[in-house]
Amino acid sequence: MRIRKLASLIALGLALAAGPALAQQDIDRVFGGITAESGREYGSLETVNGGITIRSGATVRSAETVNGGVDVGADAVVGSIESVNGGVELARNATVGSIESVNGGVRLAEGAAVERDLETVNGAIRLAGGNRVGGDIENVNGAISLIGSEVGGDVETTSGDITLAGGTRVHGGIRVEKPKGNWFNGRQRTPRVVIGADCVVDGELVFEREVELYVHPTARIGRVTGATPKPFDETLPARVEND
Known part of the structure; x- marks a missing residue:
């Protein structure tokens, strides 16, 4: 599989703790969730410990989290989503460029679309x-x-x-x-x-x-x-x- 190694996101906390976000439209934090409000435009949304909620009609360049899921509202547009420990859910008619997850399932409601690849390891x-x-x-x-x-x-x-x-x-x-490798022990x-x-x-x-x-x-x-x-x-x- 072409799942990109997301372990580097663990180091995100050190980078975020060093200072504030570089651009006003970006939101970076170590603790706590992030919410993109309905109808607004954002750059990158990045958190280590917390989920990301993208409300209906919002536009987001990228959303990345280590410990938390990503919920995308109806008709929202997101460039890419990456999650290590957490699922990803897209509401009706939401559009995402690509989705990568390590531990978490992915659900698309009716009419939702992924423009490129949809990849997860365990989910x-x-x-x-x-x-x-x-x-x-x-x-x-x-x-x-x-x-x-x-x-x-x-x-x-x-x-x-x-x-x-x-x-x-x-x-x-x-x-x-x-x-x-040794994937299975016991019953297969x-x-x-x-x-x-x-x-x-x-x-x-x-x-x-x-x-x-x-x-x-x-x-x-x-x-x-x-x-x-x-x-x-x-x-x-x-x-x-x-x-």
């Missing part, structure tokens, strides 16, 4: 409907659920389930990567990949580890490597669990 990714992600969607752990949405790039995971429903279209491919969970009715995957489906792959008869997919597609109509069989 579920859920698109509610009418969403567009211009680049890739990637995580390591956590379910990826895409409903009635469009993805310009690839969808990738290591141990999460992937579910496409509601006519979702992925212009790239789907990849489930082989775990690196087999990821489940479901391509629902009227969904489309233009690119290849590549599986580097065992998966359960189910494809609806009305779905269209590219070449499959590493798994055998199984048809389904409405009901999926019980999950497979490995010892």
